[in-house]
Amino acid sequence: MSKYVKDLITDELKSRFDGVTDALLVDVVGMEANSNVELRKQLRQKNMHLLVVKNSLARRATDGTALAPAFEGSEGTLALIWGGEDVVSLAKEVTRLAEDAKYKPFAPKGGVMDGAKLTADDVKAVSKWPSREEQLSILLGQILSPGATLSAQLLSPGAKLASQVKKKSEE
Template sequence: MKTETLEKKQNVVSLVAQKIEQSAGVILCNYSGLTVKGADEFRSELRKLGAGYGVVKNTMLRRALPDVEGLDEHLHGTTGVVYTGDDFAAAAKYVSEFSTKSKEVITIKCGVMDGAVLSQADVVAISKLPSREVLLAKLLGTLNAPITNFVGVLAGVPRKFLYALNAVKEKKEQE
C-alpha cells in the first residue's frame, strides 16, 4: 500500500515537472481566500491565455524544482501554481489584475523563470510590460522607419526636379 502512494506522489512530481518544462515559467500564488466560483473563473481565463492553474503541495514543488535556489522561503501555506504557457508576461498580467481587482483573495508569492526565483515585485513589473504583439509592432516600426525615410528622400529628388521644370514652364508661359 505504501508503494502505491509513493508511486502516485512520484507521478505527481513528474507531471508537475513536465508542465513546468513546457511553460515559460510559473507563478506561485496563495489562494487561501479563493472560492470555488473564483477558482473556476481564474482557471478559465488562464486557459484562454494558453496557461493553466493547479494546486500542488509544497513538498511536491520542492521535488519538481530541486535546482531552484531560494524557492523554499516561498513554499509555505497554500500554494497554487500558474503554468504560464508560452507568454509569461500575459499570464503575469492576468494574475496581477485578478489579485488586485477581483473580490477574490489571491496573492502572488513569487515566480520561477529560467531556473531563477522572481520576487513578487518582479512578477508585477513583468505584468506591466506591453504585450508581445505590441513589442513586436514597435520593433517592426523601428526597423521600417529608416527604409521609409530613405524612400521619402529618393522620391524627393524627382519631385524637386519636377518642381523646377514646372517653374521653368510657368516662367516661359509668362514671357
C-alpha cells in the same frame, strides 16, 4: 501519504512541468468556488494553466529544473501558473486579475523566470515590460524606419519638381 503515492504524484507533476521554464506563484486561498472556476476559465482561454499543489511535492517535482528556485522558502498553499505567450504576458494577466475585486484573495507571490527567482514586486515590475508581440512591433518599426526616411528624402525632390511643372502647365 505513502511514499509510493508521493512518487506517483511527483512523476505526474514532472510530466506536467516538462519544458516549462517560466512560471508564477499565486495565492488562491479563500477564493470562492465560482470565482475560482471563472478565473481558471479566463486563464485557459489564454493558454495558461493553474495548478494548486502541495509545496513539498512541488519541490520534489521541480528539483533540478528551472522551476526549482520558485519554491525555495515558499510557505503556505500556493498555486503555480504557467503558459501563455511568454512570462511578460503571464505577469500582465496575473497582475490584472489580482486587481479585479471579483478575485479578491488572488495575488501574485513570486515565481521564476529563466531560472531566476522572482518576488511579488518583481512580478509587478515584469508586468510593465512590453510583451513579445509589442517587442516585435518595436523592432520592426526600428528596422523599417531608415528605409521609410530614405524613401521620403528621395521622393521629396521629385515631388517638388512635379509640383513646379504642374504649376507651370496651369499658367
